Each structure stands twice: as C-alpha cells, then as structure tokens.
Amino acid sequence: MDFSQIFMVMAATIAMTFFLGRYRALKLGQATGGRKSLNSLPTYYGSLMAMWCGIPCFILLALWMMFDDVIISQAIMQELPQAVLELPTNERGLIFNMISNTAENGARAGAEPYMVAAAERLQSLRETSQLTLIACLASLFLVIMLVVWAKMSAKTRARSQVEKGFKWLLLICASIAIFTTAGIVFSVLFESIRFFQSVPLTEFLFGLEWSPQMAIRSDQVGGSGAFGAVPLFAGTLLISAIAMVIAVPAGLMAAIYLSEYARPAVRSAVKPLLEVLAGIPTVVYGFFAALTVAPFIRDTGGLIGLSVSSESALAAGLVMGIMIIPFVSSLSDDVINAVPQSLRDGAYGLGATRSETIKQVVIPAALPGIVGGILLAVSRAIGETMIVVMAAGLAANLTANPLESVTTVTVQIVTLLVGDQEFNSPKTLSAFALGLMLFTITLVLNYVALLVVKKYREQYE
Amino acid sequence: MTNSNGTLSTAEKVNKSLQKRYRAEKRFRAYGISAIAFGLLCLVVLFTDIISKGHSAFFQTYVKLDITFDPTEMGVDDPTDANQLATADYDSLIRNALKEQFPEASGRRDRRALYAVVSNGAAFTLREQLKENPQLLNQTVPMWMLADDDIDTYVKHRDDAQGDTFAGRISEKQMGWVDTLIDNNQVESRFNTTFFTSGDSREPEQAGILGALVGSLLTLVVTILLSFPIGVAAAVYLEEYAPQNKFTDFIEVNINNLAAVPSIIFGLLGLAIFIGFFEMQRSLPLVGGLVLTLMTLPTIIISSRAAIKAVPPSVRDAALGLGASKMQMVLHHVLPLAMPGMLTGAIIGFAQALGETAPLLMIGMVAFVVDIPGAITDPATALPVQIFLWSDSPERAFVERTSAAIMVLLAFLISMNTLAIWLRRRLERRW
Numbered sequence: 001m002d003f004s005q006i007f008m009v010m011a012a013t014i015a016m017t018f019f020l021g022r023y024r025a026l027k028l029g030q031a032t033g034g035r036k037s038l039n040s041l042p043t044y045y046g047s048l049m050a051m052w053c054g055i056p057c058f059i060l061l062a063l064w065m066m067f068d069d070v071i072i073s074q075a076i077m078q079e080l081p082q083a084v085l086e087l088p089t090n091e092r093g094l095i096f097n098m099i100s101n102t103a104e105n106g107a108r109a110g111a112e113p114y115m116v117a118a119a120e121r122l123q124s125l126r127e128t129s130q131l132t133l134i135a136c137l138a139s140l141f142l143v144i145m146l147v148v149w150a151k152m153s154a155k156t157r158a159r160s161q162v163e164k165g166f167k168w169l170l171l172i173c174a175s176i177a178i179f180t181t182a183g184i185v186f187s188v189l190f191e192s193i194r195f196f197q198s199v200p201l202t203e204f205l206f207g208l209e210w211s212p213q214m215a216i217r218s219d220q221v222g223g224s225g226a227f228g229a230v231p232l233f234a235g236t237l238l239i240s241a242i243a244m245v246i247a248v249p250a251g252l253m254a255a256i257y258l259s260e261y262a263r264p265a266v267r268s269a270v271k272p273l274l275e276v277l278a279g280i281p282t283v284v285y286g287f288f289a290a291l292t293v294a295p296f297i298r299d300t301g302g303l304i305g306l307s308v309s310s311e312s313a314l315a316a317g318l319v320m321g322i323m324i325i326p327f328v329s330s331l332s333d334d335v336i337n338a339v340p341q342s343l344r345d346g347a348y349g350l351g352a353t354r355s356e357t358i359k360q361v362v363i364p365a366a367l368p369g370i371v372g373g374i375l376l377a378v379s380r381a382i383g384e385t386m387i388v389v390m391a392a393g394l395a396a397n398l399t400a401n402p403l404e405s406v407t408t409v410t411v412q413i414v415t416l417l418v419g420d421q422e423f424n425s426p427k428t429l430s431a432f433a434l435g436l437m438l439f440t441i442t443l444v445l446n447y448v449a450l451l452v453v454k455k456y457r458e459q460y461e
Numbered sequence: 462m463t464n465s466n467g468t469l470s471t472a473e474k475v476n477k478s479l480q481k482r483y484r485a486e487k488r489f490r491a492y493g494i495s496a497i498a499f500g501l502l503c504l505v506v507l508f509t510d511i512i513s514k515g516h517s518a519f520f521q522t523y524v525k526l527d528i529t530f531d532p533t534e535m536g537v538d539d540p541t542d543a544n545q546l547a548t549a550d551y552d553s554l555i556r557n558a559l560k561e562q563f564p565e566a567s568g569r570r571d572r573r574a575l576y577a578v579v580s581n582g583a584a585f586t587l588r589e590q591l592k593e594n595p596q597l598l599n600q601t602v603p604m605w606m607l608a609d610d611d612i613d614t615y616v617k618h619r620d621d622a623q624g625d626t627f628a629g630r631i632s633e634k635q636m637g638w639v640d641t642l643i644d645n646n647q648v649e650s651r652f653n654t655t656f657f658t659s660g661d662s663r664e665p666e667q668a669g670i671l672g673a674l675v676g677s678l679l680t681l682v683v684t685i686l687l688s689f690p691i692g693v694a695a696a697v698y699l700e701e702y703a704p705q706n707k708f709t710d711f712i713e714v715n716i717n718n719l720a721a722v723p724s725i726i727f728g729l730l731g732l733a734i735f736i737g738f739f740e741m742q743r744s745l746p747l748v749g750g751l752v753l754t755l756m757t758l759p760t761i762i763i764s765s766r767a768a769i770k771a772v773p774p775s776v777r778d779a780a781l782g783l784g785a786s787k788m789q790m791v792l793h794h795v796l797p798l799a800m801p802g803m804l805t806g807a808i809i810g811f812a813q814a815l816g817e818t819a820p821l822l823m824i825g826m827v828a829f830v831v832d833i834p835g836a837i838t839d840p841a842t843a844l845p846v847q848i849f850l851w852s853d854s855p856e857r858a859f860v861e862r863t864s865a866a867i868m869v870l871l872a873f874l875i876s877m878n879t880l881a882i883w884l885r886r887r888l889e890r891r892w
Binding site: 066069159162163166167169170171173174175176177178180181183184187188190191249250251252253254256257258261270272273274276277279280281282283284285286287288290291292322325326329351353354355356358359376379380382383384385386389390410413414417418431432435438439442443446447450 | 475482483485486488489490492493494495496497499500501503504507510511514690691692694695697698699702703711712715716717718719721722723724725726727729730732733734737738739740755758759762786787788812813815816817818819822823825827845846848849852860863864867870871874878882
C-alpha cells in the first residue's frame with residue numbers, strides 16, 4: 001500500500017460518512033417529530049459529518065507524507081558507520097540513494113554489508129511507519145466520528161457550519177494565487193541571494209562578459225566563470241525590439257482596419273483567423289524560425305553579399321513579432337472600440353475624412369490604452385522562451401547587429417538548468433538570478449501598463 | 462464664391478486639398494489591408510511549411526527480403542521456447558538475405574553499408590513473426606521489413622529536383638541497391654503506424670509520438686483536475702463572497718500579475734519548490750501538471766469571474782428571496798448558469814497548457830523516455846517537448862517527424878478551441 005492507495009481508501013470512507021450523517025439526522029428527526037423539526041436539511045448533516053471527519057484526517061496524512069521520509073532517513077543516517085557520517089553532504093546523499101535503491105530492488109552483488117543492513121532497516125522502518133499511519137488515521141477517524149455522532153442533535157446548526165466551511169474552502173482556493181507569487185519570489189530570491197554571495201551584484205548587473213563555465217574542482221585555478229549579464233539583456237532587448245518593429249505597426253493597423261473599416265462579415269472572418277496565430281504553441285514558432293526563416297534569411301543575405309549568422313537575431317525577432325501581432329491587435333481593438341462614437345461623429349461633422357478622424361481623434365483618445373497594450377506585448381517578448389531557445393544562439397555577443405547571433409536571458413536560464421545539475425554551483429544559481437531579473441522586469445512592465453490603462457479608463461466612464 | 466479681393470474662400474481651399482486628402486485616405490486604408498494580409502500570409506506560410514515538411518512522415522518505406530529462418534544461424538532449435546527466441550540472432554538472417562541479393566557487396570565497408578539498408582529494429586519484427594508462427598523455422602519466406610531512415614528519406618525524395626541535397630547521408634552504392642530493390646518491386650510505402658504506436662527512439666524510423674502524447678494527456682489530466690475546481694472556487698469567492706478590503710485587493714493584484722508572468726518563471730518555481738524542496742522526482746507528469754496548474758490558474762480565474770459576472774443579479778435576488786442560503790444560491794443557480802462561459806475559458810486555458818514547453822523543460826521532462834508512461838508517477842515527456850527534442854536532431858527523417866508531431870499537436874489544439882467556440886455558441890445565454 002502506498003500513499004495514493006491510503007488516500008483513495010480514506011476518501012471513500014469519508015464519502016461514506018456523508019450517508020452516515022444523513023441517516024443520523026433522519027433518525028433524530030423521527031425521534032423529535034419529523035424532518036421539519038431539524039434545524040437544517042438532512043444533507044447538511046451529512047456534509048457536516050464528512051467535513052469534520054475529513055479535514056483532520058487529510059491534515060494528518062499530509063503532515064505524515066511531508067515528514068515521514070525526513071525522519072526515517074535521519075534515523076538510518078545515524079546508524080551508519082562513523083566513516084560514512086564524516087563524508088560531505090552530497091556524498092552522504094549518494095550513499096543514502098544507494099541504500100534506498102537496495103531496499104527497493106534487492107541487494108546487488110558486491111554491496112557493502114553495512115548498506116544491506118541499512119537497507120533492511122529502511123524497509124522495516126518504512127513498513128512500520130505505514131502501519132502506524134494507518135492505525136493513527138483509523139483511530140482519529142473513529143474518535144471524531146463517534147464524537148460527532150454523539151453531539152449531533154436536531155438543534156445542531158448544520159447548514160451554517162457547512163456554509164462557513166465552504167466559504168473557508170473558497171478563500172483557501174483564492175489564496176493560492178498569493179502562495180504562488182510568494183513561492184516564485186522566495187524560490188527565485190533565495191537562490192539569487194546565494195548566487196550573489198559568490199558573485200557581486202555589481203558584476204552581475206554591469207559586467208560585459210558572460211561565460212558561466214565553472215571549475216570542476218573547487219581548488220582549480222582560473223576556473224571562475226564570468227557572470228556579467230549585460231550581453232544577455234542587450235540580446236533580449238535586440239530581439240524584442242525587432243519583434244516590436246514587426247508586431248506594433250502590423251497589429252495596430254490590423255486592429256484599426258478591422259474596427260473602423262471592415263464590414264462585419266469580414267471582421268468576423270478575419271479576426272478569428274488572426275487569433276489562430278496567438279494559439280499556436282511557441283515551440284512551433286521556434287521550429288519555424290530555426291528551420292525555415294533562419295536559413296531563408298541566411299541565404300537571402302548571402303545573395304546580396306551580407307554575412308548572416310545562421311542563428312541571427314533577425315530570424316528569432318521576426319518570428320516573435322509574428323507571434324505577437326494578434327496580441328497587439330486584440331488589445332488595441334478593445335481600446336479602439338471603447339472610444340465613444342460621439343467623438344467620431346463630431347470629427348465627421350467637421351468634415352474630416354475617416355483616416356483623419358482615426359489619426360487625429362480616435363488614436364489620441366485611445367493612446368494610453370494602446371501604449372499599455374504595447375508594454376504588455378514587450379513583456380511578453382522579453383519572457384518568451386521557446387522561439388529564442390530554438391532560433392537564437394548561445395554565444396553572449398554584445399552587438400546591435402541583427403544579423404549576428406545573440407543570446408537572451410531565457411535562453412541562458414534554459415541552457416543552465418536543463419539536464420542534471422548541482423544545486424549549489426554558481427552556474428546553476430545564476431539561472432535563478434536571471435529569473436529574478438526577468439520576473440522583476442516583467443512585473444514592472446505590467447504594473448506600468450496597468451497604470452497607464454487605468455488612467456485612460458477614467459476618461460470616459 | 463470667390464472673394465472680391467482675389468483670395469480663395471474656405472470652400473475653395475477645401476476643394477483644392479480634397480484630392481490630397483482622399484489619396485491619404487486611400488493610403489491609410491491600404492496600410493490596414495496590407496497589415497491584415499501580412500498576418501494572414503504568415504499564417505498560410507507557417508501552415509504550408511509545416512504540412513509540406515511533415516506530410517511525408519505519415520508514410521514509411523518497407524523493404525521486402527527473402528528471409529531464411531536458419532536454425533543454426535539463429536541459434537534456435539525449439540521455436541516455442543521464449544528464452545531461445547529472446548536471445549536468438551535475427552540480425553544475421555537479415556544480413557544473409559541482403560548478402561544473397563547483392564553478392565557484389567564485399568569488403569567490410571560495403572557490407573556495413575548494405576546492412577544499414579534495413580532498420581536495426583527489423584529484428585523485432587522477425588522475432589514476433591517467429592513467435593506467432595513457429596513452423597516458419599527452416600523456411601524461406603518473403604518478409605516486409607522497416608527500412609532505415611536514410612533509405613526512407615532517399616526513396617521519398619528520389620524524384621525531387623533537389624534530391625541530391627541529402628545524398629550526403631547515403632552512398633552511391635546504397636542508392637544503386639535501393640534503385641535495384643525499387644525496380645524489383647521490393648520497396649513499398651505504407652502508412653506509418655509506428656509513428657502513432659511507439660515511444661521515442663534514437664532511430665527515426667522507430668520513433669513515435671505515443672509516449673509523448675500519453676505523457677501530455679496525463680499532465681493535462683492533472684492540470685484539469687486541479688486547476689478547474691480551484692479556479693472556479695477562487696472566482697466564486699472573489700465574485701460572491703469577498704469583502705471589499707485590502708486582502709481581497711491583494712489577491713486580485715496577485716492574480717493579475719501571475720497572468721502576465723513568463724511561463725519559464727513557473728518552471729523555475731517548480732524546480733525550486735517541487736523538485737528542490739519537496740524532493741519529487743524529475744520528469745513526472747504529476748509535477749508537470751502541478752506547474753501547469755499554477756500557470757493556468759490565473760487564466761481560468763479571470764475567465765470564470767467574467768462568466769459569473771455575466772449572470773444577472775436578479776437571478777441571485779430571486780434565489781435569496783425564496784429563502785435560499787448563499788451557498789445554495791451559488792451552487793444551484795449562479796454556477797449552472799455561468800458554467801458554459803467558465804468551460805469556454807477553461808478549455809482555452811487548457812489548450813495553452815497543452816502547448817506549453819518551457820516550464821516542462823525546467824522540471825526535467827526533456828529526459829529520453831522510450832517507455833509509454835502508464836501513470837502520473839512514471840517518467841514521461843510531453844508532445845511539445847518531444848517536438849523540441851526532435852527539432853534538435855540532425856537526421857533529416859526527424860525533421861519530417863517533428864513537423865508531423867506539430868501537425869498532431871495543432872490538430873489537438875484546434876479541436877479544443879473549436880470545442881470551446883462550439884460550447885460558447887451552443888450554450889451561452891444572452892440576458
């Protein structure tokens with residue numbers, strides 16, 4: 001039996017208590033003169049019972065799952081020979097892994113005797129722990145059930161208690177957003193602080209060289225990599241700028257045409273088609289950029305005598321721009337539609353043509369919203385990962401030439417963290433520092449964008 | 462209309478400038494049309510590119526060889542003994558058949574090139590055949606066998622004008638042999654069932670997407686089971702219960718921010734919390750599902766809130782007026798009415814989650830997994846990650862498989878989005 005099975009059995013048992021509670025309520029009702037004498041509907045009594053039995057049992061199970069492995073491994077570790085205990089932490093971890101492998105798959109030939117003994121001990125501890133858990137759960141469940149059964153009366157305010165529980169459940173679900181943000185901030189922040197202990201913040205922010213290769217041994221000379229993030233940010237900005245040069249005019253003009261000129265039939269046909277572009281996964285764009293657009297640009301550049309890198313910033317930026325077109329266009333569409341018709345009518349009444357109305361009345365009125373939308377699009381471009389991982393390079397060049405290969409923050413995070421890695425080396429930790437920067441930048445951009453949009457909204461409502 | 466002193470009247474000025482203004486109007490319109498045309502052109506180019514690259518992956522070349530099930534060569538004397546069948550040497554049977562057909566190939570290099578015509582997975586086909594029909598032993602039978610990926614590519618593109626582009630991977634001699642086989646009608650192109658029924662492989666001709674697809678679906682199931690109930694509950698709280706205070710504002714700010722956080726940051730969160738802190742294994746659909754849940758939650762909460770908002774207050778008032786409690790009002794009246802809208806938003810969110818790659822890379826779903834996962838706690842990869850992995854492979858046969866996998870992924874996404882639109886059209890009510 002493992003945890004998932006225990007969980008299933010427990011969930012089923014607790015579901016049964018619902019019927020038990022309802023039955024109890026009906027009995028109580030019969031004793032005191034029919035269902036009408038009950039405070040709440042019988043189903044509420046059932047839910048109440050399930051709630052009271054369920055919550056403590058689930059909490060116990062969750063706590064057990066969290067701490068059981070830690071306690072058992074501590075117990076095993078203490079019994080290992082002195083020589084093993086003196087090893088550094090990561091080697092001890094390795095030995096523990098071997099022990100737990102032995103416990104699960106049986107002893108391999110040539111395993112050291114102390115390991116086999118520890119494995120047997122581990123196995124027996126695990127079994128004991130599980131039996132204890134089942135016993136604890138069962139007794140807790142029985143005690144609570146009997147107490148609730150005994151205390152339940154026709155006057156129990158079952159409905160109000162269940163509704164209170166329901167409200168708390170909803171509140172917890174809503175708070176997950178807070179926990180997620182906190183989780184992001186802490187996970188990124190802690191690792192970043194550890195990173196900044198070995199690499200100074202100023203070097204990271206202002207250093208012009210990025211080569212995160214680290215020494216294999218700690219006493220190796222000259223093996224400390226360079227962690228200057230400026231080339232990464234420059235590369236990110238270059239690619240994002242190319243993307244915006246494509247996406248902003250195309251997206252904005254498409255939105256203007258669709259909302260001001262196009263007939264309803266055209267609009268309802270073209271708009272979903274453009275939005276298909278937004279629904280295509282980024283990995284598909286990455287494939288398209290790396291295998292079609294980049295070779296095309298390289299070959300075209302070769303024809304007119306330009307040397308274009310096969311992982312040029314231009315290819316990645318171009319495809320990213322295509323991806324962002326629908327994003328810009330749907331955001332601008334919303335704000336353009338929110339401009340009151342009376343403003344347009346006023347301009348027409350003064351004899352302005354349609355394009356003059358749009359350029360001199362509608363766009364200025366919608367400008368804050370459009371700017372907000374563009375800022376959101378920039379934050380999308382900066383955080384975009386797959387296109388650049390597949391189509392942009394790995395070399396951290398500090399250049400403004402779109403035909404050369406550059407790398408971005410997201411590319412580096414992916415290359416540093418994919419595959420096996422040690423949690424402690426600055427190389428791995430630097431990815432979290434980059435993540436912190438990325439998170440901060442997108443947060444600021446979103447905040448500014450929302451501020452701009454909010455200001456606009458107040459003008460007409 | 463003209464003033465006596467000879468200057469132009471306003472009307473004349475306007476008339477004079479009209480031409481110019483109309484031209485500007487036309488230009489502006491043309492900009493709009495070209496912007497839309499550009500967008501649509503990109504869409505068309507993207508789809509044609511993927512389809513033209515990928516359609517050939519749905520077919521696979523097979524080669525017919527006369528195989529002699531020679532007991533001494535294989536080391537099998539009892540074809541019903543599973544142990545013997547498992548260890549038997551089937552490769553030598555294929556080699557003998559090839560040698561017999563092309564005796565001119567002599568010398569180690571030529572031989573090796575000759576043996577490379579047939580996929581090294583063909584031995585499994587022979588084993589299965591022999592297992593089913595033990596009487597095949599000692600007989601010579603024509604058998605269709607999977608061709609190697611380079612041969613497959615050559616056969617598919619033999620008639621193309623640019624056929625020599627990938628000649629680099631197959632030698633002149635191999636081409637000659639394949640041409641002979643084609644002339645003898647020993648080569649056939651069949652529907653590529655392997656692609657849909659097997660897991661990943663280093664050999665393109667044996668690689669399939671089933672493993673990645675199942676991994677994706679398992680991940681998606683975890684995401685759906687967690688994010689939909691939690692998202693709806695959060696939306697109900699914020700719309701129906703939340704008091705107007707700082708805490709509620711804080712929740713809302715957090716949700717709006719999370720909606721715009723880059724997906725890779727969620728990957729970092731998953732790596733640090735689920736794998737680093739809770740010490741879960743890497744590459745599990747369970748962990749992937751948890752990360753994608755956190756990522757899609759804001760989308761689902763926001764769309765569910767919009768759907769709940771669209772339910773008119775009169776419905777709530779009526780329910781409360783008839784004596785329903787708040788929970789009854791929410792569960793019996795508001796949620797059923799808001800459900801179509803919430804489902805539409807949720808399906809669009811799930812489609813996003815299905816296409817997401819970056820966070821899954823962070824939690825190690827890039828591992829090379831051959832087995833098809835059977836549970837959310839088996840190591841697995843996901844379809845978008847498989848696309849990423851294959852797109853990195855140098856073999857040309859992987860390019861067409863990558864495109865084909867993209868076609869499968871897009872088919873899933875398009876059907877999910879169509880379902881969402883259909884649901885909206887079908888069930889949404891206007892109040």
